Amino acid sequence: MSDTTDTTAPPATRRPDRGRRLLKVYLEKPELAGLVLLVALVAFFQLRSDGVFLSEANLRGILGILPEVGLVAVGVTILMIAGEFDLSVGSVFALMPMSVTLLLNEGVPFAGAMLLGLGVCACVGVVNGVVTMRFAIPSFITTLGMLFVARSLTVVISGGFPPLLPLDIPSWLFTQFVGPVRLSMLWFVGIAVLLGLMLTRTNLGNWIRATGGNLEAAKSMGIPVQRVKLFCFVLCSMLAGLAGTIQVFRLGSPLPSLGEGLELQAVAAAVIGGTALAGGIGTVLGGVIGAVLLRVIDNGLVLTRVDANWFKFAVGTLLILAVVSNAWLRKTARRLKVET
């Protein structure tokens, strides 16, 4: 309880001062680095491709599958802010559209099939959450198990060959073009804005951040941390399922192998967008920026005729850079705490 009127009084030396300022920027705007990188990459690809990169046709390509990756990234981001992890999103991405397609083929009406499909995802989320918390094991392991379980279920219920979507369903709700983008983009933006508001403006958002930021403190202040985490697990699974279903509406048939490797892309998007692996730090916008970055790199490499296999190399490098700077900032934070 000192009487200082300035919370950021400059420490004696220069280095911690700079560290402190960087840390402050990172804590308040964790998505900023990703945003700067995004702008730089867009400018770079635009120059290298002689202006083709930002042409309408190419933007269509970039933005076409952004909602699908983006929804998954947003769910993973929120769950990571709450301090947990989900590796099963890629499998749930395939499980929900497979369930929905089979239900539709059984004659279940569209809305009912969608709701049941979301219910299946919710069940996956509940299992992930309950097993993780009940047995106090890392969600990394629980959801790694679920990755196999949900994928296997998808293959089994598909009966070995992909069923076809009925033609008379209102899938235009997601696939219809409006201008350069599909309606799925509006769904994605709407959901992301709502979830962004939830995280920043509601008490539930406060609880999510507190749960990931300091679990013991959140508990001792009476926050129902288990229910908060469960909510995030379920939300993450449902967003992944919805994303997969949107993709299948676009493609016309649910492949059992859909979304393989997506979980790692989603985590990469979240982390590149500034989400801390340890929880408590991150924004929905950051997750979106991360997802856009991945799309931009993917597309830009193709456009500039670099071997497309460099995509994973680029994503991996970015991911490691993001985590390293993340760890460095946290070390700085600890040093600052010792000093004060």
Place this chain on the structure above:
Amino acid sequence: MNAVTPTAAADALIACRGLHKWYSGVHALKGIDLDIRAGEVLGLVGDNGAGKSTLIKCLSGVETPDDGTIAVEGRTVRIGTPKRAMRLGIETIHQYNSMVPTMSIARNLFIGREPVRFGLGGVGLMDQRRMRREAVAALRDVDLHLRSADALVGELSGGQRQGVAIARAMHFRSRLLILDEPTNHLSVKETEKVLGFTRGLPAQGVTGIFISHNMHHVLETCDRVVAMARGEIVLDRRVADVGIDELHAVL
């Protein structure tokens, strides 16, 4: 030596009877009988691992005692959760920081008790203007002058953080304020401030429990001192009747 009364004193705000707590193998509380009288500041001392924090965790709803009863103003209650303890007027400043470093001061002040507009089932939009306004006032009330309530708790010094924790506890007008080693890692000046604040609790109509390893601080601050060892109460005296040597001898 054990001056505990079998029946609750008439002016007991909180009365614990036969509290037991096991942590798997560890018997952390072995039948604690303790009255906390309204309007006193009770000093709780004891060696590391004596069970002080465990006892106050039972009062603040973080832990549930395995046996025994707790009565608030003569009525036996099951505290069970931190929320219920808070509703009973028990506020706690825990030994280990109960702030979220990545959130602002205003948000930390209201964690779990955010004022909500348009709520539905307990969830809704936070009234952030009100949170900011009340946070500034709460900080001023404990004589803590920070530039803004929007600063992140992670940017504050240890002393400032402790100040925010005290501001939070005071803002919610508790009847009992528990301070578990609140002067750890504080400078001399900041420690003095916390001690002065604790001494002033009764004047504000708040009862206090003050835990410390510093006997001088306890004797300076409290009206009564209770010493624990290995999960039991080994001494319970008015401060006026106890010397520092005696305290050291007991521990």
